[in-house]
Amino acid sequence: MDVDLRKLRYFVAVAERLHFGRAAEALHIAQPVLSRQIRVLEEELKAQLFVRNRRATELTSAGEQLLADARPLLAASEALRRRVGRAARGRDVFTVGFMPGLIVTSAVQALRERHAGLTVEVVRTTWDDQAETIHDGRVDIGYVRLPIDQRGLRIRPLLTEPRVAVLPTGHRLAGKDLIGIADLADEHLLQDPDAVPEWRDLATELRRPAARRPGPVFHAVEEKLEHVAQGHGVIVLPLSVATFYTRPGVTYVPIADIPPNQVCLAWDGTRRSPLIGEFAAIATDLRGRADGDRRSGRLAR
Structure with missing residues (x-):
């Protein structure tokens, strides 16, 4: 049956x-x-x-x-419904998901220029739905931040960036040049602990109250920053997100002893769309050029 x-x-x-x-x-x-x-x-x-x-x-x-x-x-069923619906309406659409702090303009424009009749749309995703939007067909390919559940997805590494602690301006660690993740072990983390596994594992190992009774978890970056500014807790963000969302009431301190955040391209592993492969190649090539320009700039100086 x-x-x-x-x-x-x-x-x-x-x-x-x-x-x-x-x-x-x-x-x-x-x-x-x-x-x-x-x-x-x-x-x-x-x-x-x-x-x-x-x-x-x-x-x-x-x-x-x-x-x-x-x-x-169920996600695959929803993705099928979305794609068939778009085809029935005669719309040739390709959708790119992206996480906060990431700029996808150049890759999107390059794909659009190659396919005059193609509508390329972008969707801002969050930590909670960055993989879900791929599985259920809301996006064809996504710029994701690890860690995510990679089951059913193809993943292509794209770039890495340092992570920083976001603190209230009056915090005891504010103003320091560098801190370690152990300095945050007793803090309330205002995000999903799985997004900062180093904090989660340390708090659990040390049996800190924060590991047993975490503070409230917020989802939108703006909401998290507002609660940090009010002194309700701290968060850990990739550097580009912290730079993009600069605002009064909070300060950013680099964390010296945790790995950088890994940004990847991700798409449904069962799909064989030529546009997905083409966009992935474009994004990878643009990233390689940016890295090359940055290295050349350092050598020139």
Whole structure:
């Protein structure tokens, strides 16, 4: 029996919330209907997906496996729908995703000049959705910042850049020329700890309270900076992002002992679009020229 994508969507909604009532509300269906559909899915798969009692709803091992497999399957389905819809409307569109601090203008213009009838669009992504937008078809290729879940993606390294700590101007470390990641171990990190694995691993190793009770996590760069300025915590950013978002109330200090941020091109590994390969080649070539110009400039001085 084929797996029903609608039932998979229902399952993911429950699995992500671990609450049938909240999932039903998000899906705009009645809770009894949702419960019935999940039971039917369990019967079709011949596996129990959830353990429910009065206190909690939990995933079984089969449920955890289905969640891992369902997300990319649903994303691929959405990507198919988007691409077929664009083709049906007769639109020849290529979309590039980019993370804050990265400038993609030259590569986008170069592709547009090569294909007069092609519409090249750009989409600003975030730490949370930079891979998701590729999987679900919102973008054809993305400039991503590692680390990301690379399953199902092709990755091409593009550039690296140093990372800096973003601190309130009155912070005890403000004004220093360099700091180490250990200096931040007791700080509230106002971003996903997976974005700064060196901080996460150190805080866990030292059993700092920050590792057990992290501060609130914010998503937009502007929102993070506002909370840093108010003294609610700190963040770690690539240098280009910090430079682009310079503002009063915060200061930036280089972190000496962590690797640089890696910027890559990423695209769906199952796609064979010539435009994806062409854009990747353009972006890589432009990056190589920029590096060459920078080296030549240093030698000239």
